[in-house]
Amino acid sequence: MIKSELVARVAARNPSLNHREAERIVATIFDEIVAALARGDRVELRGFGAFSVKRRPSRVGRNPRTGDAVAVSQKSVPYFKTGKELRERLNATQSGVQAAPPMESAATGSSD
CATH class of the missing domain: 4.10.520.10 (IHF-like DNA-binding proteins)
Incomplete structure (x- = not known):
């Protein structure tokens, strides 16, 4: 699965979100994981x-x-x-x- 497929699935499972909002949510999650790792923090899901x-x-x-x-x-x-x-x-x-x-x-x- 690539990022655009993930965005499409998030948008499909949440009809109240449009594609642009789903894309922003996915990008924000990835950005926060990268920022935490850059600080040396551990990210646990x-x-x-x-x-x-x-x-x-x-x-x-x-x-x-x-x-x-x-x-x-x-x-x-x-x-x-x-x-x-x-x-x-x-x-x-x-x-x-x-x-x-x-x-x-x-x-x-x-x-x-």
């Missing part, structure tokens, strides 16, 4: 997942063509970790397989 920033330290890399050592500077990269509900829904829909029931902890399990 319950049931969906969490966005955070991971820092990669500087290191010495290799030029694949020449094999020469190249200094790679420190960088920050966005990271997304899926939420439990999203993971369960994705695994339940693969090949029409039903989601497995949650595993029991060792403390409540029976002894054989």
Whole structure:
């Protein structure tokens, strides 16, 4: 799904919004997520997942063509970790397989 498809679905599910308003809502949400990550904050959407920033330290890399050592500077990269509900829904829909029931902890399990 691309951004314009998301905007169209938001507008279709909310008849009181016109296309321009739905587009502004989607853009505002994305802008706020980007701004929070730029500040170094974590963005958590319950049931969906969490966005955070991971820092990669500087290191010495290799030029694949020449094999020469190249200094790679420190960088920050966005990271997304899926939420439990999203993971369960994705695994339940693969090949029409039903989601497995949650595993029991060792403390409540029976002894054989």
